[in-house]
Amino acid sequence: MLAAAMSGARIDRRTFVAGMAAGAGVAAGPTWAARPQPEAGRYRGLRAGPVAAFLGIRYARADRFAPPVAxxxxxxxxEATAFGPIAPQLGLQDHRQSEDCLFLNVWTPDPDVRAKRPVMVYFHGGAYTSGTVTDPLTHGQHLAEQGDVVVVTVNQRLNVFGYGWLSPYGSQFADSGNLGQLDLIRALEWVRANIGAFGGDPSRVMVFGQSGGGAKIATLMAMPAANGLFHSAATMSGQQVTASGPANAQAxxxxxxxxxxxxxxxxxxxLALPTERLVEGLGARDPILGGRVYFGPVLDMTNLPRHPFWPDAAPQSLHIPMILGNTLHETKAFIDPRGPILSGIDWSNIAERLTPQIRIDLDPRWVVAQYRAHYPDWSAMQVFYAATTAGRSWPGQVIEADARARAGAQATWVYQLDRPSPVDALRGAAHTDDIPYVFGTLGAPGSYSGTDRGAADTSRAMIAAFTGLARTGRPGLAHxxxxxxxxxxTLVIGDGTTTMVADPRRWQRELWATAPYIQPGS
Structure with missing residues (x-):
């Protein structure tokens, strides 16, 4: 069922409800499917348990390399009963992909214009290059029900279609380096104009996103056209300190x-090439970073007239209350403990294996020596993951939180997810592992949270925290x-526990702060 839904196929109400319940590891209620289809504005949706779901709503149209049009x-x-196609990308070939991908989805406890519930708008990860909100981990029915909020999830253009820098080749492409961001702005404008019909309050819109989704939010916080479109924000393992410079973007x-x-x-x-040929070109080698070519927001001085968090936090967004979070073992998600990089790792080869994985230019031999002196009981693998997380995936969050604090921004709250996966003993608390806790999709395909009591308690706490920010402008955890x-x-999130800790990784933070952080892609 889920594959059918994600491919854009038409699905009946009973199948949709059963699949949504299975994704959460709960039983489907047969009476839900028998209820009339919910309606909101001009849309007819589906029932997802006690929640109304409206899928595949078009929020804009766009020609190739042109700005989106409302x-x-x-x-x-x-009918809003099936997910729209996802953005063209390498991978996810079991999904229907199309350049015509500007669709969003809404989950609401009750599409009553009088309800005026807070609205939570989610942008997906994938480093501007890949990903989709049709992933079962980010289906919004559980968050909408448990948090009593309206949940919106947004697909937009990615990679070369959304961020390819073509401005040097003609004024008609002046916006090309930030089209994906302009898509998100159009989606937020749609929310402002239409979410009331779904029971949402357009004056209480929170944006949240994981990985690349968080980076998109950080970038929006420096884009004048986004000013006033959201009122609170949360980023999960996703930061954007600096954007791509135009010279690197052209390279x-x-x-x-x-x-x-x-x-x-x-x-x-x-413009004449078929979509598939452009997708094949995404395998080109990146001339700056190595690996596959990277496309991301460009400092074009119009849509994005400054870097998001350099030399300081963008002044236009200092009034926005914000949650910033990361996981303790970020890099375990994309550097496989069972893969070739870690195979046979020991003290004789750890330095050379660290070098391509960090974004702060310090001598890896010196780094390893510091870690061994400070943590004499750690193995080479433990040092590798701590160093790659702290030297690659975590610094941006520290920079953003510090920049907001120095600027006297509206309050910022920081969390660190420590709860290790009970599903994979080698995974720890890795990149993406906070997603099912926030969405309540503990039993969905791709979740590493497990469905035990610790997972449920952690999810309740994170849902309370995030929905509290959307509702009142501060997290829903009093402590x-x-x-x-x-x-x-920093709120340290353990196995069903949440504890306040001052500067929990101070030693590692100070070690990596001895040299500047280079934002990937900038």
């Missing part, structure tokens, strides 16, 4: 064009203190 909400009633475009055999500046050929300098108060 669509009218007037007209005949539309990446050149690498991409060479990969697909298009002469630089031959825009006609680029979660705001982040200040020099204390760096």
């Amino acid at each position: 669509v009218s909400d007037a007209g005949e009633r539309l 990446r475009t050149r690498a991409f064009l060479a990969e697909i055999g298009v002469r630089e500046g031959d825009i006609g050929a680029l 979660w203190n705001a982040y200040t300098l020099p204390n760096r108060e």
Whole structure:
């Protein structure tokens, strides 16, 4: 069922409800499917348990490499019963992909215009290059029900379609480096204009996102066109300190064009190529970072006139209350403990294996020596994961939290997820592991949370925290203190526990702060 839903196929109400319940590890209620289809505005949706779901709502249209254009909400009633296609990308070939991918989904406890519930808008991860909100981990019915909020999830253009820098080749492409961000702005404008019909309050819109989704939010906080479209924010393992500079962005475009055999500046050929050929070009080697070519927001001085968190936090968003979070073992999600990088790791080879994995230019031999002196009982593998997390995935969060504190921003709250996965003994608390706790999708495919009491307690706490921010502008955990300098108060989330700790990884933070952090892609 879930595969059918994610591919955009039409699904009946009973199948949808059964699949949603199975994703959470609970039994489906047969009476739910028998209830009338919910309606909101011009849309007819589905029942997802006690929650109404409206899937595949178009919020904009866009031609290739052109800004998105808003669509009218007037007209005949539309079925909103199947996810729309996802953005073209490498991988996820079992999903229906299309350049026409500007669709969002809404889950609401009750589509009553009088309800005025807080609204939580989710942007997915994937480093601007891949991903989709049709992933079962980010289905919104449990969060909507348990948190009594309206949940919106958004797909947008990615990679070269959303962030390819073509501005040097014609004024008609002036916005090309930030089209994916403009898509998100259009989605938020749609929310402001239409969410009332779904029981949402357009004056209480919170954006939240994991990994690349969090980075998209950080970038929006420096984009003038996004000002006023959301009122609180939460980023989960996703930061954007600096955007891509135009020179690096053009170098990446050149690498991409060479990969697909298009002469630089031959825009006609680029516009004429089929989607599939452009997707193949995403395998080009990145001339700056190595690996596959990276596309992300560009400092174009119009849509994005400054870096999000350099040299300070963007002033336009200092009034927005914000949650910033990371996991204790971020890099275990994308550097497999059972894979070749860690195979046979010991003190003789750890330094050379660290080098390509960190984003702070320190001598890895010196780094290893410092860790061994400070943590003499740790194994080489433990040092590897601590160092790659602290030297790659965590610094951006520290920089953003510190920048907001220095600027006197509206309160910021920081968390650190420590709860290890009970499903995979080698995983620890890795990148993406906070997603099922926030969405309540503990039993969904792809979740590493387990469904035991510790998982349920952790999920309840995180849902309370996030929905509290959406509802009142502060997390719904009374003991979660705001982040200040020099204390760096942090909520450490364990196995069903939440504890305030001052500067919990102080030694590692100070070690990596001895050299500047380089934002990947900038």
